[in-house]
Every structure is written in C-alpha cells, then in structure tokens.
Amino acid sequence: MTVFKGRKTGGGRQGPGAAKPDSKSKGATRRKAVAPLPVRVTIAVVAVLLLAVAGFMGANISAINTYNQATNSLNQAISAYNNPDSDLQGLKTQQEQIDQEFQSASALDPLLLPSVKSSIQANRDVSQKLTQKTTKKLAKQEGKANANGTGRTGHSSNEAPGLSDEQRKQIEETLKANQPASGSQNNNSSSGTKDDSNKAKPW
Secondary structure (H helix, E strand, O other), rough: OOOOOOOOOOOOOOOOOOOOOOOOHHHHHHHOOOHHHHHHHHHHHHHHHHHEEEEEEEHHHHHHHEEEEEEEEHHHHHHHOOOOOOOHHHHHHHHHHHHHHHHHOOOOOOHHHHHHHHHHHHHHHHHHHHHHHHHHHHHHHHHHHHHHHHHHHHHHHHHHOOOEEEEEEHHHHHHHHHHHHHHHHHHHHHHHHHHHOOOOOOO
C-alpha cells in the first residue's frame, strides 16, 4: 500500500531566502507626511502679517486711550481758564502735563489711522494755544501785583517818619510853656468884657 505525503502550505516558517519588506518604502511614506516648503513659507508669512496687524491695532488703541484722557483734562482746563477765580499757576502746570499727553499719543504717528491722527493733532493745537494764553494771563497778573506792591512801597516812603522820644518831650514842653500865655489872654479878654458890661447902656 502506497502512502502519499502531503505538502505543507502557508503558516510555516519562511526560509532564509524569503523576501523581506523594503526599508526605503517606509522612509518614503514618512517623508510624504511633512508639508512642502512653499506651504511652510506661506504659513510663516501669514503669521508675520498677523503679528503686524496686532501691533498696528495695539498702537492705535493705546493712542486712543491716551487721547481720551488728555481730551477730558483739556475740557476741564478750558472751564478753569474761563473762571476768573481760578489758580493760573496751577492751571499752567496742568496744561504742560496735558501737552505732554498729546505728544505721547502722537508718538507712533506713522502707525495711527488717519482719523485718529487728525483728532490728536487738532486737540493738541488747542491745548498748546490754551497753554500760551494761560502763560500770558499769568504774566499780566503778576505784573499788576508787582506794580501795586511798588506803588505801596513808594507811598509809604513819602510819609513823615515817626517822632522820637526827645522830639515828643520838646513838643510837650512847648505846649506847657504856651499854656500860661493863652490863659492871660483869656483873662484879659474876660476883664475887657466885664468892663464893657459895667458901662452905662444908652437906654
């Protein structure tokens, strides 16, 4: 009886001559996952543009905030200038600070929007004019005060100096010496009147 042996197929160990997977194909697959160079350049350019826009908007927001604060202070300064009882020296100091705020608001002038730039420029001109008017008004006020002080000093210098103790004593002695003379004159005048009264009256 003849026995036939079957062949083993699949699932067995591969012989030393079996084919192995190519390592180059794996490397090619990994390289395909990295973005190409043009895409990376585009992403970098977009990121730079976004940063520039953010800086541009930040500069305008900062300038607007400073402008609003300076404008509020300017309105208060105008009201104080129109008040006749206001402190001009304090107002002048305040105006100098307001001018500096407007100068700070326009520091980034090339980055500001046209509307923001024109508003800052207009109020800065108004502030500078108010500072000049306040300085002139203060100088005029100080000139009047100095003139009044000089006039009072000159008037006091024209007054007679006070009497010394010796002069007072001399005057008192002179008055005492004149008292008897004036008394004798009064007596003579009284006696004269008595004689006249004793005369016979025509009626």
